[in-house]
Amino acid sequence: MSVYPRSSEPFLFVHKEPVQGQCPECGSHNLRRYPVLSEGGWWLVTKCQDCLFSLERERWGRLGSIQLLSETL
Amino acid sequence: MVRVEPPVLIKDLDEDAFRARYQCDRFTATVLSSRLRYIVQHMCTGLLTNAFSVILRDWYDFASTIAGPPELDYPTPAVSNSLVLFLGTMTDAVRNAVEEFGPQNLQPGDVLMCNDPYRIGTHVNDVCFIRPVFFEGRLVGFVNLQAHMLDMGGVVPAGFSGTKRNVYENGLVIGPQLLYHDDRPVKSAWSLIFDNARFGNLLLPDIKTIYQNLRLGENLLLETIQRYGVESYLGAVRYACDLSAETMRQALARLPDGEFEGEDFIDCDGVDDSEEYHVKVKVRIRGDRAEVDLSGSSRQARTSINGGWLDAKTAVAVALKYLLDPRSPFTSGTLRNVDIVLPEGTFFSAMPPDGAIFLYWESTQPLLLAIFRALKEALGPNAVGGDYCSLNIHNANGVRNGVPWVTMAQCGGEHGPWGATKDGDADSYMVFYLANNLDPATEAIEADFPCVVLRKEYATDTAGAGRHRGGAAVVKDTLWLTEAEHYSMPLHTKAPSGFGVYGGKDGAVGAVWVWEPEAYEQVQRAGLVGFDEAVYRQATPVAGVLNPESHTLDHQGRYFHFARVPIWRTRPRTMFRYLTNGGGGWGNPLERPPERVLRDVRDEYISIETARELYGVVIQGDPQHDPEGLQIDYEATQALRNAAASQRH
Ligand SMILES: [Zn+2]
Numbered sequence: 001m002s003v004y005p006r007s008s009e010p011f012l013f014v015h016k017e018p019v020q021g022q023c024p025e026c027g028s029h030n031l032r033r034y035p036v037l038s039e040g041g042w043w044l045v046t047k048c049q050d051c052l053f054s055l056e057r058e059r060w061g062r063l064g065s066i067q068l069l070s071e072t073l
Numbered sequence: 074m075v076r077v078e079p080p081v082l083i084k085d086l087d088e089d090a091f092r093a094r095y096q097c098d099r100f101t102a103t104v105l106s107s108r109l110r111y112i113v114q115h116m117c118t119g120l121l122t123n124a125f126s127v128i129l130r131d132w133y134d135f136a137s138t139i140a141g142p143p144e145l146d147y148p149t150p151a152v153s154n155s156l157v158l159f160l161g162t163m164t165d166a167v168r169n170a171v172e173e174f175g176p177q178n179l180q181p182g183d184v185l186m187c188n189d190p191y192r193i194g195t196h197v198n199d200v201c202f203i204r205p206v207f208f209e210g211r212l213v214g215f216v217n218l219q220a221h222m223l224d225m226g227g228v229v230p231a232g233f234s235g236t237k238r239n240v241y242e243n244g245l246v247i248g249p250q251l252l253y254h255d256d257r258p259v260k261s262a263w264s265l266i267f268d269n270a271r272f273g274n275l276l277l278p279d280i281k282t283i284y285q286n287l288r289l290g291e292n293l294l295l296e297t298i299q300r301y302g303v304e305s306y307l308g309a310v311r312y313a314c315d316l317s318a319e320t321m322r323q324a325l326a327r328l329p330d331g332e333f334e335g336e337d338f339i340d341c342d343g344v345d346d347s348e349e350y351h352v353k354v355k356v357r358i359r360g361d362r363a364e365v366d367l368s369g370s371s372r373q374a375r376t377s378i379n380g381g382w383l384d385a386k387t388a389v390a391v392a393l394k395y396l397l398d399p400r401s402p403f404t405s406g407t408l409r410n411v412d413i414v415l416p417e418g419t420f421f422s423a424m425p426p427d428g429a430i431f432l433y434w435e436s437t438q439p440l441l442l443a444i445f446r447a448l449k450e451a452l453g454p455n456a457v458g459g460d461y462c463s464l465n466i467h468n469a470n471g472v473r474n475g476v477p478w479v480t481m482a483q484c485g486g487e488h489g490p491w492g493a494t495k496d497g498d499a500d501s502y503m504v505f506y507l508a509n510n511l512d513p514a515t516e517a518i519e520a521d522f523p524c525v526v527l528r529k530e531y532a533t534d535t536a537g538a539g540r541h542r543g544g545a546a547v548v549k550d551t552l553w554l555t556e557a558e559h560y561s562m563p564l565h566t567k568a569p570s571g572f573g574v575y576g577g578k579d580g581a582v583g584a585v586w587v588w589e590p591e592a593y594e595q596v597q598r599a600g601l602v603g604f605d606e607a608v609y610r611q612a613t614p615v616a617g618v619l620n621p622e623s624h625t626l627d628h629q630g631r632y633f634h635f636a637r638v639p640i641w642r643t644r645p646r647t648m649f650r651y652l653t654n655g656g657g658g659w660g661n662p663l664e665r666p667p668e669r670v671l672r673d674v675r676d677e678y679i680s681i682e683t684a685r686e687l688y689g690v691v692i693q694g695d696p697q698h699d700p701e702g703l704q705i706d707y708e709a710t711q712a713l714r715n716a717a718a719s720q721r722h
Contacts, residue, residue: 036415037413
């Protein structure tokens with residue numbers, strides 16, 4: 001197992017990266033890209049922040065960002 | 074803009090459309106999805122009645138699921154009625170373990186096992202046993218049992234402790250590997266467990282029993298497929314998941330759009346009390362979609378009070394199921410319209426190797442309660458009060474006549490009250506919302522271990538007041554007859570967990586005390602220890618917010634850190650007392666019928682003083698010595714309630 005140190009920040013946040021474009025459902029330009037956990041595991045989504053419509057959903061790491069050292073064999 | 078049309082409801086599909094989607098008729102799909110639930114339940118009953126260790130036999134600390142094949146992405150159409158904590162994690166555990174091992178490497182007669190919290194959730198003692206099911210040479214699914222093993226190595230016998238600092242102290246980690254191949258035990262895998270874990274003589278028959286119940290599940294599933302055909306079976310797997318996705322989607326749509334925020338916390342970790350661990354949740358609802366954002370929550374703890382990312386996912390799914398959609402079965406489809414925004418490295422998404430995970434439910438139960446709190450205004454009368462939250466778990470170990478023994482969540486808090494709902498008063502002796510287990514019998518505890526359970530009863534004036542009363546806190550006293558080592562793990566004593574809803578009041582907070590042999594002899598009367606101040610003065614506080622001199626509950630008192638003594642090494646005739654938190658009330662207590670308040674006084678759920686102060690009901694008499702002679706003073710009650718009502722306006 002790889003090593004993930006404890007954060008020096010007391011409170012943690014998910015970074016939602018702004019994305020250019022327009023929501024096909026509500027027309028909003030407030031689109032963001034970030035990992036979510038849902039049916040089927042982790043997904044990297046591009047999502048409208050106003051109506052929660054997903055423009056894109058692709059698989060993210062099976063264990064989130066945890067990497068198994070054995071996968072590098 | 075293009076408004077995306079909501080999908081046609083399953084019940085509105087005509088016969089042809091239904092068959093096109095699920096490769097069978099509606100009746101067959103319904104029968105088959107019930108049949109899958111029957112199979113997992115049958116597997117659990119088989120394990121419960123044949124298990125050897127206390128934790129399986131007396132606690133029901135296991136669960137069973139069926140998962141569909143890899144090409145359908147391992148959907149979970151059926152989960153057992155047992156331990157809820159496992160049901161959510163197992164929907165991902167099977168996929169994660171099988172994908173890492175490689176589905177192409179599995180054969181008929183194999184059993185795969187895995188116990189890594191970062192891969193499959195919960196803690197290392199919970200091993201997930203996965204049996205691939207082949208029909209005519211094709212991998213058509215998996216029958217699975219996840220069960221708590223009495224021990225998995227590590228520095229603490231039986232593992233339960235909030236003081237382990239990393240994965241190396243925590244216990245043996247098993248990546249996905251075969252335990253059986255071609256229906257023969259893989260000796261190296263068994264040796265890996267036996268060479269690292271204590272109590273191998275109990276683990277061996279437990280695991281063999283699990284294996285037999287996997288075979289039972291496999292046989293029942295194969296009989297089913299034989300009779301109905303593999304395409305009907307696969308259709309029914311998808312049908313069951315689609316149905317629970319649909320009922321959750323409809324339930325989300327019934328909520329108003331908006332952002333709903335909630336918070337809860339646990340006291341500290343096992344190092345010291347310098348840092349509380351807070352869960353912050355924001356539930357965003359837009360139509361039939363939801364996003365549950367946990368940003369702003371605390372980083373992982375320095376000891377094994379943490380939970381993992383799959384435990385967090387389970388808590389979210391179960392919270393939404395309780396509050397919004399309790400009537401359809403839980404499946405992997407439950408979260409289809411829900412996205413969880415989960416920062417990694419929090420105390421409920423801890424990371425290896427220093428974010429040790431053991432008391433994972435202590436971190437995810439506050440997460441569940443934070444969602445209950447977030448949605449309580451939006452739900453109005455459908456809100457549900459908080460429960461006792463912390464198991465206040467206690468484990469003891471020692472050696473008697475040369476034979477080592479260990480207790481397993483039997484003599485601490487463990488069982489306690491739930492919160493009230495619109496349907497009525499809450500039960501007072503349950504397992505917390507994220508679990509569903511049995512209560513180990515007192516007779517079995519005293520037969521197996523050198524202890525006497527002196528009290529297991531409800532504590533007066535601890536239940537959250539309400540038109541429907543919350544459950545009362547449970548007080549449990551245990552006298553230890555030999556030398557012993559104790560791990561005590563109460564984690565939610567600084568603030569009430571049993572919050573009231575819809576005008577109901579909060580339940581009380583609990584605490585833990587120990588009386589050393591001399592103190593016990595001094596305060597006991599006919600063996601029992603009472604509840605007055607003189608008694609508590611002789612006690613040593615284990616945890617709780619207490620008056621520093623009298624050691625009685627005092628919200629302005631001092632917090633006693635639960636792990637300032639990591640291991641309590643005690644002499645014979647030492648007594649521990651556990652008091653759980655109380656459950657939250659529902660509705661305005663001034664609207665509770667006076668006759669029900671009278672009954673609560675008679676049954677000692679509340680005192681005459683509390684009846685007057687919180688319920689506005691004046692009762693005369695002596696509940697201790699003449700309980701049936703208690704009387705309501707209706708005139709005084711009316712006057713008191715009128716005065717209280719006018720004060721509120
Ligand atoms: Zn939009």
